[in-house]
Amino acid sequence: MLVISRALQGMAAALMFPQVLSIINVTYTGDDRPRAFAGYGAALGLATVGGQVIGGLLIASDVLGLGWRACFLVNLPIGLVTLLLLPRLVPESRSASARGLDLAGVAIVFPAVLLLLVPLVEGRQEGWPAWTFVSLATSVVVFALFTWQQVRLSRAGGTPLVEPSLFRSRSFVTGLATVLAVYGGMASFMLVIALYVQDGLRYSPLRAGMVFLPMGVAFFATSMNAAKFTRRLGRRTLTAGAILIVVGEVCLALITRDAGAGVNLPLYEVLTAVAGAGIGMVGAPLLSQALLGVEPEYAGSASGVLSTVQQMAGALGVAIIGIVFFATLDGASASPAGYGRAFAASLVYLIALAALASVVTIPNRWWTGRFHAR
Secondary structure (H helix, E strand, C coil), X not given: CHHHHHHHHHHHHHXXXXXXXXXHHHHCCXXXXXXXXXXXXXXXXXXXXXXXXXXXXXXXXXXXXCHHHHHHHHHHHHHHHHHHHHHHHCCCCCCCCXXXXXXHHXXXXXXXXXXXXXXXXXXXXXXXXXXXXXXXXXXXXXXXXXXXXXXXXXXXXXXXXXCHHHHHCHHHHHXXXXXXXXXXXXXXXXXXXXXXXXXXXXXXXXXXXXXXXXXXXXXXXXXXXXXXXXXXXXXXXXXXXXXXXXXXXXXXXXXXXXXXXXXXXXXXXXXXXXXXXXXXXXXXXXXXXXXCCCCHHHHHHHHHHHHHHHHHHHHHHHHHHHHHHHHHHHCCCCCHHHHHHHHHHHHHHHHHXXXXXXXXXXXXXXXXXXXXXX
């Protein structure tokens, strides 16, 4: 029941999530556009970080005797408010040339994603049987088939699920690579923090949730001021944010590796806040840059690709960091010291992702003068 319900949530989110980016992209222009994306980025980060805090509060309160299941209640008031305000506040927007649904593309890409993610999620605990490697190899073949089908459909004048011409834009491709690095690291960061403070340091759900609060505040502060950072730093904003992530995570690895249960919690929270501030600086202008210059008729396709990469980055990041974290923990005692070493080892992977983002976002010709002016 849990798995089926979560699958239904995922299907609904897949229909809804890309439309938000599309609406922002076609509704806002000029100086309003980066501010709108900043608000989007702030909401995304607050949902990720704030969910940890609110979830901890709900579980600690044991609402209606539901125990851990109470964490799902966070969606109810948000969903109700959205349903009430959506018709009044969000204008209708339609493409002048309606694009059909590429059912064949959906039928190909869906198993390709499953073939990639399932072995990464299940492989470690199953002992990496042969089927996991066969699945990963098969996913490459199916993704190649999907690419061929999309190019062929586009050349025939059809409406592919992913418009191939989008990838002729260097800013879009670079933006996707940065999204993959940043959002893959963001989801993974949340997971290993939760594992470390709740399982390793034995914090209660409420106390563990509160550890995320400084990070959430820092993320909110930088993402809401992303437009100001962009006006002041221009194309260096993304690079500066990625460097902040690296600095925060390197210092976290240094203070937790051998700290055991005696980790300096105030310093720990300050360093997570530094990383959170960096994520906020990158997130909002990154989305705006990736969609900059996309033709309105392809806004839906571009937003769908961007949203899919965001979600796949999170899933891949969680799967890979789970492998690193638990492989390190298997070789150590399940003690605060063991969890500290596993957390530090996981941060090496996260630091590599943030470093990649900082290199990819170094100012060059793909960053347009128009965006710099904003």
